[in-house]
Each structure stands twice: as structure tokens, then as C-alpha cells.
Amino acid sequence: MSYVCNRVVVSIACIETHARQCEACNMATPYVPQRHSRLALAIAGTLGASAVFGQVEVPWLVMEEVTVTAQKREQSATDIPISMTVMGSDDLNEKRIQDFADLSVNTSALDIARGNSTNNPVIAIRGIGSTDPWINNNPSVSAFIDGVYLPFGSYLGMPLFDLERVEVLKGPQAGLYGRNSIAGAINFVSVEPGDAIGGHVDLSYGRYGETTLQGAIDTPIGDSLKLRFAGFSAQGGGYIQREGTVDSTAGFSRAPGVIPAIPSISAKSDYGDKDVVAGRASALWQASDRLTVDLRVHYANDGSEIVNSTNLNGDPLGVFQPEQGAIHVDYDDLAGVMDARNRGASLELNWEGDVFTFTSLTGVESLSRDYSVGDFVPLRLAQPTYDEDVSSFSQEFRISSEGDSLYWLAGLNATRDSIDYHRSLSSWDYLLGELISAYDQDDESWSVFGQVEWQLSPSLLLSGGLRYTDEEKRYEGGSWENDPFGTSIVAAVYPEVAGGLFGESDYDDQDVSGQLKLSWTASDATLVYGSVSRGFKSGGFDGSGIVEEIGFLPYNAEELLAYELGVKSRLLDDTLDVSAALYYYDYSDKQVLAILDLGNGITEAVTQNAAVSEVMGLDLDIKYLINEHWSAGLSATVLDSEITEWNSDDPAEAQARIGNELPGTPGTSLTGDITWEGNAGDFDLRASMWATYTDSTYRDIENTPALQAESYTLLNARVSLGDPARGWSVYLYGKNLADEEYRSSVRTLVGMQGAYFGAPRMYGVGVNWQF
Template sequence: MKLTKLTYPAAMLTLLSSSIGQALANDEQSSDSKAKLEIEKIVVTSQKRIQSTQDIGVAVTSIGGDKLRDKGIDKAEDLTNSIANISSVNVTGGGLPIIVVRGVGLQNFRVNDSPTTAFYIDEVYQPNIASADLSMFDLERVEFLKGPQGGLYGRNTISGAVQVISKQPDVDDGTNGYIHAGIGTYGKTTLEGAVGTAVSDNSAVRVSLKSITSDDRQFTSTTGDFDHGEIDQWASRVIFKYDPSDDLSVLFKMHSGEDNSETPLLRAVGTFVAGPTVANVNASVFSFGLCDSVLSGQGTTPGCAFVDSAISADYNLQGDRYNSASTTPSFLENSWNGSSFQAAYNFADYTLTSITAADSMDYRRFVDLDSIPIEYAELDYVSYIDSWSQEFRLAFNGSSTYNWILGVNYAEDDIVEDSGAYGSEGLLPLAFGALGGPVSLFQDYEQKTEAFAVYGHGEWRIQPNVNLVGELRYTDATKSFSGSESLGYADGSSMFFPGIDDINLEKSFNDTSGKLAIEYNISENVMTYASVSKGFKTGGFYGGIVFSADDLTPYDSEQIMAYEVGFKSDLMERRMRLNGAAFFYDRSDVQQTATTTGENPVSRLTNIGDVNAHGAELDLTYLLSESLTLNVNLGYTDSEITDSDMVSATIPGMPEMPIEGTNTPNYSKFTGIASVNYESYITNDWLLLGALDYSYRSERDLNLVTQEAEKALLTEPGFGLANARVSLMDESEIYKVTFSVKNLLDEEYRTVLRDNGLRGMYTLYGEPMTWNLTFTYSFQ
């Protein structure tokens, strides 16, 4: 039976929640006249209306804007150290963040694919993963929903959804804002500020700005003799609010920014025998035999060679893990702007909401994928991304017994790609010698997406302590893909790639998704829930370089059926909050990168088969005293490919093996996060605040591991990261000085290990120990 793996954790949660209910009943019988310590109520809008996190049967984490700033969370991937059972991967170290939730995550790393964890910025869906980090400043909060959200949120939410909610102007709040400035390791400078003010009796505006710059960071080219890693980012936002009457509220937002940062230098990984090679190509060579340590499952050694037959010592790569043999700087040149218009009108017991948005992004990511001195595999990804959307929804909240939401959404996005691969030495001229030995390959395409959806959400309180929740959504999406590839030569001439000179494809995808849930309140402060939900991720077209028109055959939509049980509780007169969940996922037609077979194999996105995942989570917040708070988040996930007839090998040169029975990559089975927060007066006017947190992740496969010999190279052992911060703040919360350290123990761990697509491999390590000193001035 498919739900067998859910039975034991579900039973444990049921027994635990029952015990909690009894404990709470006993707790409430003994009242105390003393002033009580209570955990604050956390409000979210994850179900399109204002609710407490403790009142909804969804695994949701909400982090307030001040806490995000205190913890230095300004990128989507930073959330992974605060929430259990989520992880991240950024395949070239910047510009393309992937979030993996409960083992479900995007396995294709091109901008024309949609994420599995959907990002909504101020209720506007972000159609591609490149824009996930663009608005992480001056926030009200971030809400992270785990599990498929196919009802209210729709397509491409099979692992979850993230709501990024900006701080909004307030007509009744006068002039307010803050200035936040910081310095840190590698000359990092952060400047952030916001000011909101009333313009008239019924209108207000808020302006927000952020800038991050740095010197060269920890990356060094040993062959080019330069340091690398400068950060150069800025972003701005203006929100205008107008309330012409008590029943009508209007918001207009404009935002823009740039990211011209240098991305990490990749570090080559030797897997070949230094010696025998194929024929020289432009004075370069290519090794063909795997070294013994790789074949025997011991991983790479200093004597294993790169694709050019050099070893680590030849490029002085011993020692510092951030050294690279690359002589070509990798960088981003990204700019974006957009606007949105929201209007909400209340009449009788109804609210009609309209959200209109348009966004534009120029995206460029240049990366030296070979990470060695020769021009072997250097890629210049250039994309122009435009999107707009319109949503209308009608909500009814006029009854204590039931409420509902009906909505319709239409969206379009357009991606124009103009990318190039450069390799004057190595496989590119060798593989296409019959075509004159080209030194570059160019890819030009346009992908258009049109999506229409209609949805409904309803809740019915059938008993005072029993609530039924239902969601249903129908989505129809059409994608078109047109383009060509061409080969470039040293003399400046070019020719179309045979068979890929005029591609015109179109594919439609439609699906019905939704959820059915029951929520049961054991007592005022304890609720349990059970849900069944269905989600889907649209299919599409592979956006990478291909060598035949057949490789552009569209992949189908992915489906997920999710079963979840959980509980939420506030105990010990609300000094303790304990929440838990257990889940089982049945995924079909899973989209994942795999290697095709044939004369010219290519790694691309396809439907590999079925995946099952199961796991559990436990979240604890406990007010130990007026000064001390403990937070513990635990997570377990096991995600396995259960049915597939495909074969693959991640390490170039290894025999291809069946992928059925292997784990999906880029997640840890066990995650644990613990933090202690301290707050106390040191004088009558000043407070001392301190925080220490530690996050642990068990081993994880950095790529698909199909055979035991690959494990030593592709599996990263478990590790833990410690962070600390201490702040001094005045009683009125006007002035605040904070000193913080991330990766306090300077833990060494890899975040990426991948095949570069031309038989070489590279790796990246996580950030070293860094420090920051910040000053915040708030005014009201």
C-alpha cells in the first residue's frame, strides 16, 4: 500500500497530539494570577486572508522583516538555515538559486524552466528562478509554505510556495523608516534604508533602497594571478497607497535594480589518468581514461588529471579550497524593473481584489565551466525576460460558519535567449571536425508561455471544532519554442547547425489540482489536521544546447499526490509552541536531468519516471524565561526513484547504470536547527541581545548517484554550521548595533559537484567564516 511509509510517523504524531491535548487540559485547569509569558501570535496571509499560523492546517513558517535583517537573510537560499527539510543549490555559485523542499526541487538549471517552489513577490508570481532574490529587503515578512499548493497558488508549486511581502506605507502611521549600514569581511559594505510618510489624509508612500558592495572575496586564480568575487548589487522600491474611501484601497508599486557581481571561480576536479590522450586539438589534449581512485570508489586524488591532462600541482591548487585554475572571470550582468497595481474593494460581506503586474529582466551570466586555463568550456548565458499577469478574485467572509474565495488568473511571459559556448581547445573543435573545427556554438531561441487558471477555495466549519477545507484549480498553459543553433569559426564566419536551423514547436498543458483537508481542534490551543493535495508542474522544452532536433522533444508535466497529517499546539500557558507534520509524496512523470543515449548524447531535462518521498517535521519554540528563548526545528525526508527504465552516469566515463532505486539529489535525509536567543536589560535604558544557532545536515548527494563507485566523489558528508550575533539596543528601539559571525567554526563543505557537459567536472565550497558589524537607526 502506498501509504504504508506514512503510517508510523502519522501514528506517532496522533499519539503525541493527543497527549498534548491532555496536557493542555490539565494546564488550563490551574490558572496563575501572575503575568504570563506568551509566544507572540504570528499572522500570515498564505490563504489569501489574515490568519494565525496556528489556525491553519498547512506547514508554514513565517519570518518577520526585522528578524530577516538581523540574521542577514537577503537571498532565498539563506532561508535554508532557518527552516528544516529545505536545502538549496546554485550550480555556478550565483544568479540561479534552486530551493529543494522535502526532497522535491528543480533539477534543470536554465532560466526557461519554472521552479518547483514558486516565488510570489507581493502576490505576483515569478515565472523563472532568476528573479527569486530580487526583493529581499525592507520586508514585512516571508512566508514559506511546504507541500504542493496547487489550489490557491496553482502551477509549479509541487514542493511549496514562498510569499515575499514588502513593508507597505501606512496612512495613519506618520513618517517612519530606518537606516541600516554595515561593514564586513572582504570589505563588504551594506547600505539599506526606507522611509514611509503620509502624503494626505488618505494616501501614503514608502521608498526603499538597498546596496551591497565588496572587494574581491575568497576566490583566487592561481594561473591568472588575480583575486575574485566582488559584490555589486542595488535595488529600489516605491509603493504608493491610496485609500479614497473606507471600502476601497489601492496600491501601486515600482521596483528596479542591478546585480553586476562576480560569481565564484569554479574549481576543477580531476577524474582522469594523466597520460594517454586523443589527438591534439589546437595544441590541447584530452584524457580518456578514468584514474584508479575514481574507478575503485575512493574519489579523486591529487594525481587525477583534468580534461587537459594537468593535475592539481601543475596549477598550484593544493591547499586553499577557494583556489581555481580559471583565467577567465565569471560574472553577472543583471538588471530588472517592474510595476504592479493592486486594488481591493469591500462591499457588503465581500472583497473584490485585482492584481496587475508587469516585469522585465535583462539576464547575463558568464561562467568558465572548464575552470582551467585553456578555453575549453566557457558559457555566456544571455536572456531577456518579460512577463505580465492579471488576477481577479472575490472573497466572502460574512459567516462564522463558512467562507470562500473564487479567482481567475491570466499570465504571459516571453524569454529570448542569445547564448554562446566557447571552446577553441578541446571537445568542441574535435567533435565537429567534419564541420571544419568550430570554436564556438551559439544558441538563439524565443520561448513564449500563456497560462490561464480559474480556482476556488472554501472552508466550512461543520462543528465548532471541525473545519473542512477544499481547493480546486484548473490550469491551461501553452508554450511555444522557436530558434536555431549556429557554429562559429576562428576566422569570424559561422554556419547553422545542421538540423537545428529553424525550430518551431508548441505544446499545451492542462491540469486540475487542489486540496481536501480536515482540521480538528482538540482544545483552544491544539489543533490537528489531515490533507490530500494534488499539484503539477508544467512541461516544456529543454533550454540548453542540443545536437539534434530530437533533443528538443517537449517533456510532459509532472504530477504529485501528497498526503499529510499534522498538529499545531501552544502549551504551558502559551510559553511553548510545538508543531509537527508527517507526509507521503507520490510523484509521477518526474522532471529531472538525464543523459540521452545515441551517437551524440546530451544531458537534458526529461521525464524519468516515478518518485516516492516520505518524512516528518517537528518545530519547537519555548520561552525558557523572560530573557531566554529556545527554538528547535527537526526534519526527516527520504526521496527515492521507484520506477524508471532510464540509465545514467554522472561521472563522465563511468558505465551507465539504472537510476531506479537511487535517491533524488540535493537534499539531506536529516536536518536539525537549534537556536538560543537572549534578551535582557544591562542598564535602565539599554538592552543586550544575543543569539547562537546551529544547523546540521546529514550527508547528501550533490548529483545523481547511480553506482557505488560514484558515491565518494558525489556524496557530501554531513556537516553543521554555527552562527552567532550580539546586539546592543536602546529601550525605544531607535538605535541598534549588531556584530555577527556566520560559519563560526569555519566548516569546510561542498555545495556543488557537477559535470560541465564536456566531460570535465567542477566543484564549489560553501562560504567560509565571515563577520559583519551593522548599525540601524529607526525613526517613527
């Protein structure tokens, strides 16, 4: 049994996670399950409110209606003809999704690989994604925080905290989301300020000293202004064995007496500690009955120890050999520490008119960071040190209107981005010198877009979106040799660098993209849809270090033509949700990070348009409410990808790559979960278990067997016990409970091969307080 507030005149903000329309009096007041009835009475008594309580049956678990803003307005996820994965705040907190890597292992069809350690994540959805980890590369998946576009992968190293939900939209979304949403889009929606004073604090401690503290507080001012302050901190958790140089290369130099020798460095366990602090302030002002102003400001500082990949095959000099089968080992002589500062703000104005709604969204974002990654061997072969500054500005205006049978939206978007990049590539033990590269890049883009939905009949809806994009990029910079010891052969290996190689180049492009969709409401509980979409990913410039004049030439945009059939249905008296999507992609001009052999053991990674590919796949999502105590879910993706053409003047190179799979494209990926919730005496008890399976995956475009990630399964669990009437709960968590060894991504450098391995078994305890 449970109790429902009937004609209560107090807002019970503390139980927002269970709030819905009052069943007893059909008013928009929260309902209170039995485990929360003491809290409701306490609040009502404290505020002097009187209440009448009636008894009704309320289950512990219910099949929730998920609201999303995937189409720039609030809608039920089941009513939108888009294949998507949506995770609410409860899921995000329970599964400890605190960064992009956590998001990947909990979402089928989403693959996130490391770029420059954790600094520039490389993202793919359904096999569509770039392999370029450089800072100026635009990801193939467009990411948005509270509607503001994040144009570079470098912004995606931010911690994820105090989020209302994450929406992963699969397939091209160019009509509403614009350039670089060729694979899909990810919306991060932060929690809005609440109506009453309250908040939460969560503290956890786990294996390897991993400590996480996060929380938020709502502090409304009057009836029209609401404020929210949220914070996050992650410390410790390093699980890497750093070998040092004492027993390997200490004292080594290719030019003894001229170039200083490698110092003696002791081994260190539990390396790779996090040191992340972040905060967000939000203000929501109801300026009038028609005008709402939403301001959000955020800041993050990352001083974590940088983890290198584990060397797999030694070094080209034959000086060092790694232990066979070793994982979670850092052999580098260089201990890198991140020094990154991320700042951003957004201002959204919404004006509700009688006929139309007007929205203005302004966003600014900046990132400054200095760090060294190392070359994953205890030698100084190619150790990069970076000094990077990135800034972005975006402005979007939208106007929309909804009638009985017609909805339309029109918009204008403009962005300006700039990058200031400097890299010192130290090669004292290989090229006996240093290669310095620096450039400035400025990007400008504007677009006009629109979407129309026309209700052809009570059951048929035709929708279409179109966007015209104009973008320009300007690159100016180059590379030069640094030879402080008079020993460098950098210019001998890269002759065009001798005396300095400098240049400038422009890139401009125009594109028309969009989609056409037909939706059929087969019944009140079933939606069937078909769509044809076209998306594109921007072209650009080499973002590492140009060593040949030809490197100043830009690469061109990618294009994707996608066909999709899907169905979404709620069955068995609203206890079973099923959605499925079948799709075919024609993927052309793919930008690939190809490894070119320059001779004498020297290689160069160059981004080029080299591939035409086909992708076919199936997505399946099932959510089943077994009864009021048990629920289960399953998400699955089956993919088949193939390179059908390769653009090269070398027939042997083309032949070697035609038929290869696209990197980051597992044949099968699965996520499943099961949850139980009920009483344990006077307390609430919730237990959940979830697992992820990922098929074997090639990590490079060449499909190198040594760099293939084998299939793996991750098992995770969480148990919590609490007293919601007093606002507290304690919990135990475990991730990768079977201690599975698996590769999350790979790295190649001057003929060396390395792999980043996923975290080992992690577990801990936490306490949560709602107030």
C-alpha cells in the first residue's frame, strides 16, 4: 500500500525522483510512495500545511514515459522517428557514468577510443567515425551541452555530472544539428534549478583510493528566479604500474657526453591518479508570463596523471622489449601530468507567443591545456609536449509554430572557433633533435535550417528537414628543427623542414543536408517509420605537424546517405517497450588517418580522403517491467561494414584495404540490465546488475591483426540501502567484476604498437544524502 497526497498545498521537492500527477485529486502535485510518507508528513508539518491522505496501490517500479528534446522541443521518446538511447539521472548515477569512456561501455553502437591519452576522444556511432585524434579535428558525432555545440574532441574530456539525461541519437542528424552530425548527435542536458530549497551530496571511496564527491543545491529567490549550484571532484584511482628506467634504460644516450642520458627513475604502482574538479552554476528566470531566461556557467580543472598506452612490440632501436602479455603497464620514462582549464557559458531566451515560439541560444567555450603524452617506451624517440588553446562562440536563433496539422521550425546558426597549437616532439634518442610544430586555425560557419511536420491523416505524419551550411577555415603555421646539441638529423629525415617549413591555406565548403521521414501510428502504442537522410562531416587540415609542403593542402568533407526503417511499440499493458531499426549507409570520402612509410623506418600519420564504404546494421532495444519489483532491459546492435573503394595511386595499397572493416565497428554489441527494488524491513533496498558485451573490433583502417581488440564482457553491479524519509542511503558498487582484460583503443608510433586497456575490477562504497 502507499499514500498519495490529496489537495496538499505544499511542494515536496525532496521526492522529485518519484513525482508525477496526483492520482487521488488529478492535480499536479507529487505522489508519495509508502517509503516516503514520513518525509511528506514531516515537510507538510514543518511548513504548517494540512493534508488529507488516501490509500491507493502504487508499485515500486513503473514503466516511465521518457521526455527528450531530440527535435529541439520536448516530446515523448516513443513519438519520435529517431533511433536513440536515453539515460536519465538515475541510470547515470547508478552506473557511475562520469566521463565519455563510461558512456561508451553502456551504450550499444557507440564506440569511443582514446586520442592522445584521454585528451581527444574519437567517437563513432554505428561504425561511422573518424580515426583522427588531433585537436583540430571535428568529431563525426556532434555533442551538445544544454544545446550548445562542442565542435572539437578536446572539449569532450569534461567530467559528466548533475545531468538530467543523456540522449544518444543514432544516424545522421544534419537537418536540426548541422555539420559533423554525420554519425549522430549526443545531447547532455543538465538538471534545471528546482522550485524549493534542497539538494544532494554523494561521496564514494573505492579501490586504488578512488574518491568521488559530487552534489548540488537549489536556492530559489522569490517566485521568478531559481538558482542551482553543482560540483564534482574525482581524486585517485590510479591502477597503472609505472616501470621506470632503473632496470632498463637509465644512463642510455645515443650521443654520450653530448646529449644528456636518460635519468634513473624508480618504479611506481597505482599510477594514473585522477585530479579533477568541476562546477556549474545555473539561473532560471521567469521574466514574464511569456519570457524565460536560462543562464548556465561551468568550469573544470584537470590535473590528472596522464596514462600512456602499454607497449606491445618494443622499439625500433632494439634497446627495449616489453613483458609479453603485460597490461596496465606504463613503460615511459616521462611522467605526464595534465594541466587543463575548461570554461563555458550559455544563455538561452525563450519567448512564448500566441502563434509562435522564439528561441535565442548563445554559447561560449574555451580550453587551455599543457601536457606531455610520452612515446610509451623508456626512451626519447618521439615525446610530444603540447601547449593548446581553443575557443568557440556560437549563436542560434529559432522560431517555431504548431497548429492542428502542421508544425514548423526555422533557424539561423553561426559559429566561430579558433585554435592556437604548439607541439615540441623531442627525439633525442632517435633523430637526435627536436621537431617543433605550431599553427593557428580559425573556423567560421553559418547555416540556415528548417523542419516541417505535416499530419497527412490521423495516423500518417510526413516530416522533413533541410540545412544549408557555409564554412571557411584558415590555417597558418608550420614546422622547424630544434638542434641544441648540434646532433639533429630531423632535417635530414624531413628535408623540407630544413630552414623551417611554413605556409598558410584556406578551406571553404558549402553543403545542403537533411532528411525526409514518414511515420505511421499503427495503434496508440505503435509507431512505424522510414527515413532517408544525408549528412556530412567537415573537411580540414592536418592537426599534428606538417613535414612536407603537400601537408598544407586540406582534406575534403565526408558524406553519408542513410536509409532506415524502424518501429517503436509499447506492449503487454504498458509493461514492455520494444524498438528496432534496420539501416543501410552509403559512406563516401571517409577521412582516414593513414600511416605513410617515408623510408628508413620513418612513418608519418596523415589524414586523407581515402575510402568509400558500406554499413548495414540492426538496433534492438527492449525494456520489460516484469512486475512491481523487477525490471529488465536489453540493447543490441549488429553491424557489418566493408570498404568498397580506396583512393590511391598505388594499386597494391588499394587492394590491401578494399574489403577491410571500418575501425571501431564490432559485429555485435550488447548491453543488458536487471533491477530489483523493494523493502528490507523499514528501509528501501535496490539491487541492479548490468553487463556489456562487445565483439572483436579492428582499431585501425589497415585492420592490423596485432592491433585488433578481442571480444570482451563487462559485468557490473550496485546495491543500495536507505531511508528516504530521512534522506540518506548507502551503497556498494562494482565495475568489471570478472576483471576482464580488454583493449579500449590502440596507438602506433615510429613502428611501435601500443594498446590502452580498460580498467580492471573496481569496487567501492558510497553514501548519498538528499536534503
